[in-house]
């Protein structure tokens with residue numbers, strides 16, 4: 278391609294946010310170029326590594342059948358016992374509570390208010406969805422009972438989502454250039470963004486455009502930035518997804534005076550198999566996560582519990598518990614299940630690449646996993662004695678909790694008393710960072726005086742302001758789709774009018 282070739286809109290990145298932005302910009306009838314730093318084989322960013330799970334507002338399965346799950350089979354439909362609706366009020370309450378009331382309410386209102394329409398829009402672009410039968414439901418009397426608000430996934434998970442989005446982009450005539458990464462944003466004397474300086478197989482290149490949408494992820498894959506913003510020791514966590522989200526878009530925008538915003542010292546981080554590689558594995562995907570801890574207990578290598586495993590649904594706690602594991606000796610923890618609940622652990626516990634041991638007694642399990650034996654025996658004895666009677670039900674907040682412990686377990690607290698016992702060793706796996714750029718409700722990136730930087734838009738992980746300390750599961754993809762669509766449309770409109 279000739280260096281002087283001009284585009285109306287450049288989208289930086291080729292994950293979910295970027296591809297939604299590209300589709301939305303192209304709908305405005307403009308010429309769109311997507312730049313992706315990774316190779317074609319490595320494309321799709323973190324979005325590829327996901328389960329493809331989306332949280333969005335709906336009125337239950339009958340409603341979903343009209344326009345989102347319109348190709349669900351009769352057998353799938355009949356197997357659903359309950360798929361609870363999610364109202365805008367419920368979603369907003371969850372977002373605000375989980376982020377300790379720090380989430381930017383204007384962005385939150387857009388995210389939630391446009392969630393259903395955005396899913397419908399994706400469906401029109403031939404993205405297919407199904408209920409998350411495997412991971413987000415428990416079977417009761419043969420029927421799936423869904424819980425926790427993230428109940429719908431893209432067919433084929435994250436891989437499927439990215440493939441379907443790329444196909445949609447191809448149908449819209451959008452060009453995607455791989456192995457070409459943003460290095461700098463180019464501005465004219467007035468401050469208008471007029472293109473990007475990128476680095477590709479042939480070296481540096483200036484690519485002009487009338488508008489640019491940054492959608493190239495956070496800084497989770499940059500150990501230097503992790504230590505700088507998240508704190509000491511964070512260079513040692515595992516990265517759950519792509520190695521390419523190194524903060525390039527955030528840094529390029531900050532260099533031209535964009536305003537940093539949001540939860541810069543916190544990140545989405547989970548319990549992740551201790552033997553997992555430094556970055557995500559495109560075959561194992563998210564199966565290194567270990568997310569059945571609400572039906573077990575979690576101890577450190579001293580044998581001490583340190584989190585309320587049953588504080589809330591997994592979808593509302595998992596993203597903050599990786600950080601708690603980081604604080605433990607050797608950044609390690611062990612999830613323990615007894616025979617009563619072990620059959621109900623999620624599929625990710627059954628992969629071959631798992632760091633686990635099983636034993637008939639707690640002492641033996643502790644010895645096998647290098648946990649302090651006396652410490653674990655004491656913890657389990659105290660925990661068992663603190664468990665209160667009640668009707669255990671993992672698909673609702675059953676209130677079956679402990680009493681009198683310094684670290685309580687608020688729901689699903691059954692004594693760990695029936696062998697064999699199973700222990701899974703985890704460390705911290707970072708998913709994505711919460712700090713990023715400030716945007717307004719039009720998706721425009723704001724400068725240090727809160728004025729829009731002309732021609733510059735952003736979407737997805739690199740936008741700050743929505744998530745702090747914690748995160749409601751299934752909101753990362755929705756965030757990229759809603760704000761990708763918004764920013765892409767406005768970038769397209771600007772380019773069309775220029």
Ligand SMILES: Cc1cc2nc3c(=O)[nH]c(=O)nc-3n(C[C@H](O)[C@H](O)[C@H](O)COP(=O)(O)OP(=O)(O)OC[C@H]3O[C@@H](n4cnc5c(N)ncnc54)[C@H](O)[C@@H]3O)c2cc1C
Pocket residue numbers: 289290291292293294295312313314315320321322323324325326327328329330331332457458459460492493494495517518519521522523525526562563708709736737738739750751752753754755757
């Ligand atoms: C294992 C795992 C499971 C997850 N599961 C879920 C889930 O089920 N549901 C959910 O909602 N969220 C989930 N998430 C979170 C979700 O992945 C992210 O919130 C979302 O995918 C972010 O989308 P994005 O488009 O902003 O970033 P990404 O999908 O990461 O895309 C960013 C893209 O930018 C590219 N890039 C980086 N730098 C440059 C540059 N300089 N120039 C050009 N391109 C560049 C990257 O290569 C990448 O392709 C999960 C994340 C992980 C890691």
